[in-house]
Amino acid sequence: MAKPLSLPLYERVSCKGIMIRRTLDVTVFCLLLSLLAYRLHSLGNQGFTWLLAFLCESWFAFIWLLELNTRWNPVEYKTYPENLLPRLLELPPVDMFVTTADPVLEPPLVTINTVLSLLAVDYPAEKLACYVSDDGCSPLTFYSLVEASKFAKLWVPFCKKYSIQVRAPFLYFSAKSLPPVDGLSCFELEWKKMKDEYEHLCRKIEDAVHKSMLGPHSTEYAVFKNVERDNHPSIVKVIFENKEDHSSILPHLVYVSREKRPNHPHHSKAGAMNVLTRVSGVMTNAPFMLNVDCDMFASNPKVILQGVCLLVGVDDEQECAFVQCPQIFYNALKDDPFGNQFTVPFAIFAGGMAGIQGPPYAGTGCFHRRKAIYGLPPNHDFDIRDCKILEERFGKSTEFSESVAEILFGSGEKHFPCDISSSTESACRVANCSYENNTYWGTEVGLTYGSVTEDVLTGLRIHTMGWKSVLLMPSPPAFMGCAPPGGPVSMTQMKRWGTGLLEVLFSKYSPVLSAFSTKLYFRQALCYLQFVIWASSSIPQFCYTILSAYCITTNSHFLPKVQEPFFYIPVSFSLISNLHSLSQYLQYGESIQAWWNKQRMERIHAVSSMLFACLGMFVKLLGFSETVFEITPKTQSVSNDENDAEKEGRFSFDESPIFVPIIALLLVHLIALAIWLLRLQPLARGGDGSGLGEIACSVWVVLNFWPLVRGLFGKGKYGIPMSTLCKSATLALFFAQLSKKTSMY
Ligand SMILES: O=c1ccn([C@@H]2O[C@H](COP(=O)(O)OP(=O)(O)O[C@H]3O[C@H](CO)[C@@H](O)[C@H](O)[C@H]3O)[C@@H](O)[C@H]2O)c(=O)[nH]1
Numbered sequence: 108m109a110k111p112l113s114l115p116l117y118e119r120v121s122c123k124g125i126m127i128r129r130t131l132d133v134t135v136f137c138l139l140l141s142l143l144a145y146r147l148h149s150l151g152n153q154g155f156t157w158l159l160a161f162l163c164e165s166w167f168a169f170i171w172l173l174e175l176n177t178r179w180n181p182v183e184y185k186t187y188p189e190n191l192l193p194r195l196l197e198l199p200p201v202d203m204f205v206t207t208a209d210p211v212l213e214p215p216l217v218t219i220n221t222v223l224s225l226l227a228v229d230y231p232a233e234k235l236a237c238y239v240s241d242d243g244c245s246p247l248t249f250y251s252l253v254e255a256s257k258f259a260k261l262w263v264p265f266c267k268k269y270s271i272q273v274r275a276p277f278l279y280f281s282a283k284s285l286p287p288v289d290g291l292s293c294f295e296l297e298w299k300k301m302k303d304e305y306e307h308l309c310r311k312i313e314d315a316v317h318k319s320m321l322g323p324h325s326t327e328y329a330v331f332k333n334v335e336r337d338n339h340p341s342i343v344k345v346i347f348e349n350k351e352d353h354s355s356i357l358p359h360l361v362y363v364s365r366e367k368r369p370n371h372p373h374h375s376k377a378g379a380m381n382v383l384t385r386v387s388g389v390m391t392n393a394p395f396m397l398n399v400d401c402d403m404f405a406s407n408p409k410v411i412l413q414g415v416c417l418l419v420g421v422d423d424e425q426e427c428a429f430v431q432c433p434q435i436f437y438n439a440l441k442d443d444p445f446g447n448q449f450t451v452p453f454a455i456f457a458g459g460m461a462g463i464q465g466p467p468y469a470g471t472g473c474f475h476r477r478k479a480i481y482g483l484p485p486n487h488d489f490d491i492r493d494c495k496i497l498e499e500r501f502g503k504s505t506e507f508s509e510s511v512a513e514i515l516f517g518s519g520e521k522h523f524p525c526d527i528s529s530s531t532e533s534a535c536r537v538a539n540c541s542y543e544n545n546t547y548w549g550t551e552v553g554l555t556y557g558s559v560t561e562d563v564l565t566g567l568r569i570h571t572m573g574w575k576s577v578l579l580m581p582s583p584p585a586f587m588g589c590a591p592p593g594g595p596v597s598m599t600q601m602k603r604w605g606t607g608l609l610e611v612l613f614s615k616y617s618p619v620l621s622a623f624s625t626k627l628y629f630r631q632a633l634c635y636l637q638f639v640i641w642a643s644s645s646i647p648q649f650c651y652t653i654l655s656a657y658c659i660t661t662n663s664h665f666l667p668k669v670q671e672p673f674f675y676i677p678v679s680f681s682l683i684s685n686l687h688s689l690s691q692y693l694q695y696g697e698s699i700q701a702w703w704n705k706q707r708m709e710r711i712h713a714v715s716s717m718l719f720a721c722l723g724m725f726v727k728l729l730g731f732s733e734t735v736f737e738i739t740p741k742t743q744s745v746s747n748d749e750n751d752a753e754k755e756g757r758f759s760f761d762e763s764p765i766f767v768p769i770i771a772l773l774l775v776h777l778i779a780l781a782i783w784l785l786r787l788q789p790l791a792r793g794g795d796g797s798g799l800g801e802i803a804c805s806v807w808v809v810l811n812f813w814p815l816v817r818g819l820f821g822k823g824k825y826g827i828p829m830s831t832l833c834k835s836a837t838l839a840l841f842f843a844q845l846s847k848k849t850s851m852y
């Protein structure tokens with residue numbers, strides 16, 4: 108099917124300015140090496156702090172080497188969707204998946220906007236199907252989708268007629284988008300009507316939220332009667348069916364709530380995605396699947412065409428198991444005060460991997476080749492058409508096995524069956540929780556279980572089979588999602604990512620093992636290694652951060668003295684590495700403030716959420732507890748009524764233990780600086796006390812932790828709770844006491 112077309116559909120280009128970046132990268136690495144050499148040389152004459160500094164710096168050098176590998180030859184992809192247009196009739200079908208899990212944390216209005224934006228993309232409607240997985244089993248979500256599909260009948264033609272750019276109505280009609288000028292032309296009249304319709308839809312949904320009773324549609328909603336969120340049978344409902352006549356303007360829309368039973372693991376999002384894969388398999392069985400989180404609407408109407416350019420444009424299917432787009436945020440605060448937008452880090456990291464074996468799977472904004480998700484290596488030549496073998500791997504459903512055979516051995520183009528409502532029953536069956544028992548689902552088939560970052564684990568597994576992946580970063584952005592607020596929510600999300608990535612490190616597909624035993628490219632394995640050990644850097648970071656405070660308190664030193672020539676090694680290292688990362692931010696069009704915020708937040712997360720991620724993993728390894736997927740709350744505020752303090756980037760706090768170590772660390776530094784200012788330092792041994800280097804480090808730490816300093820004086824949720832402060836202060840005093848004790852030896 109993927110015959111090369113006459114006109115190119117995409118181009119792979121190397122990034123510009125790479126020589127300068129490489130030179131800087133290597134320079135920084137050499138500086139780190141010389142620092143290590145210097146430490147090693149004088150290790151004998153120095154104490155414990157010197158050894159600790161040496162160990163931490165060795166770790167940093169190792170991480171830098173991994174980063175160097177990732178950043179060596181980044182590439183970009185350019186797509187030419189206009190070259191697809193002459194082939195409109197040959198466009199492949201695409202199944203679109205939206206996952207939602209909680210009608211409170213993820214309000215139905217958010218979900219339906221995502222769905223509406225997908226229904227309205229520029230792609231033949233009869234080739235698309237949208238499946239919504241609802242892990243909350245909420246009649247409210249279902250009701251909202253039913254109402255949204257009615258609105259879609261007006262919205263989709265409106266978008267297409269006037270080539271609307273933003274097809275998520277909430278954003279299109281937000282305060283930022285101005286109404287048309289005089290209200291007379293055809294467009295303006297329709298615009299007003301559409302806005303009224305959308306407001307009407309919102310009101311209906313809000314009313315339903317408050318009433319919790321869903322009106323007269325009793326038969327439709329009977330299945331939701333008496334269901335418990337975690338104990339209910341499968342529900343599959345076709346909300347809209349495209350009858351395949353070309354006049355039909357809407358794609359299929361299907362609601363899926365998989366069966367849940369207590370004591371039956373549901374594997375969070377990975378489980379939901381696997382159910383969607385099967386349900387869509389028996390219903391539409393498109394060769395490609397797009398998956399987005401419920402808050403991530405399509406913000407570029409050509410996005411499916413763009414994805415298809417890469418999926419069918421490659422000469423060999425092996426080149427493209429999946430196409431990953433970045434997660435970009437529409438409600439992003441200016442200069443990213445909470446450092447959770449990841450625009451530049453994603454571009455650098457994923458762009459770097461794109462130059463090797465392809466970007467990792469990031470869970471949302473991703474087009475999958477169904478064949479790759481089914482767990483076979485590219486261009487496989489073994490024949491498992493035997494029904495028995497298929498059922499052993501993929502589960503006992505004749506309909507699903509047939510659909511798998513079609514994907515693996517058929518032309519992959521057959522669109523079946525025509526009437527999707529008739530397959531609701533088989534769809535319910537493959538959505539049951541016992542369906543996966545004794546099959547390969549979650550291990551070799553579908554998304555892989557065993558990590559709360561199921562996306563990274565799955566992408567890694569696909570790469571280990573020899574597939575490659577592709578990065579798609581069109582402008583305007585392909586998809587846009589909602590950024591979590593700063594403070595506790597952001598901390599929890601980071602902790603989840605940190606733990607999930609460590610779970611990948613300790614999984615069967617660990618990049619350490621896969622590098623030698625699978626088709627994972629060696630350099631790709633190093634990239635994955637850099638990624639999955641993200642949280643473990645928290646330990647050396649914590650130790651290194653505390654060193655300067657320790658040295659000031661005890662009047663010792665861990666950095667060369669100003670008069671020594673070696674002093675210039677750490678100085679030039681910090682200067683060059685910071686300027687280097689700053690220049691990258693500027694190159695991507697970000698501000699100096701954005702760079703500062705990001706690097707500061709990295710330090711903050713390293714000694715809070717990531718530290719807890721390590722702890723969580725440790726506890727899991729000991730077998731005491733399992734990791735859980737804590738859902739990030741989503742809101743839809745685009746207007747100006749947001750809290751001003753939050754906007755300005757003020758951190759909020761709660762009593763979570765996640766804040767204890769970092770605040771203790773801050774207090775330790777403040778105490779150390781106070782000791783120095785008040786000249787309370789003890790006498791230095793051999794006249795070799797702390798110096799400019801240590802003071803500069805402590806000041807740097809305090810500057811980086813500035814949001815927490817503000818928290819010390821903040822009120823309400825912007826202030827650090829007393830209990831946290833007490834715990835941190837106890838730790839800080841304990842540390843001061845310990846320093847005093849050790850310095851006496
Ligand atoms: O039991 C669950 C839990 C979550 N979800 C869905 O998973 C998505 C992601 O959850 P969210 O709370 O938004 O997590 P994030 O940290 O924002 O998600 C990022 O990180 C996750 C783990 O790496 C990926 O799965 C996501 O795609 C990626 O956007 C949402 O659509 C949820 O509805 C489910 O369907 N079922």
Ligand SMILES: [Mn+2]
Pocket residue numbers: 400402588739
């Ligand atoms: Mn999210």
